[in-house]
Amino acid sequence: MVADLAAKLAWTVVGLYVAWLAHDLGVGALNAPGPGMLAFALGIVIATVAAAGLAWPLLRRPVRVPAVAVTPPSLRPLRVVGLCIGLVAYIAVLQPIGFPIATFAFLSLLLTVFARLSWLRAAGFSAIAAAVSYVLFKFALGTQLPAGILG
Secondary structure (H helix, E strand, C coil): CCCHHHHHHHHHHHHHHHHHHHCCCCCCCCEEEEECCCHHHHHHHHHHHHHHHHHHHHHHHCCCCCCCCCCCCHHHHHHHHHHHHHHHHHHHEEEEEHHHHHHHHHHHHHHHHHCCCCHHHHHHHHHHHHHHHHHHHHHCCCCCCCHHCCC
């Protein structure tokens, strides 16, 4: 428990330090980003997530959590191999099928197989994640993404 809190505190400090160093590079503005904008944003995200993880045990009430099925150590290498095969397949179909469909399918598979979500819940989360990432990369960042069969 103490090691976990120390790690979260360390990540909070690292995130703030990265943001501070990136600010010295020049953050710029949203319409004209400077060389340090991405690093600054990532530093803030790291610090925020770590600080939230640090504060979470203090803010929540103790809750009795039911036992969750944990992957036995003998099957962990198979899960890693399965994930690698899934990533290779995702990369292989990204160009011909396109970013939105390939990302939706890949995330649905991951959430169904590895997170053990129902197919309906996995499809919902995957659709939202694929749409948000597509809008973010295509329109907000102006990145060219593979369109595939969508044109």
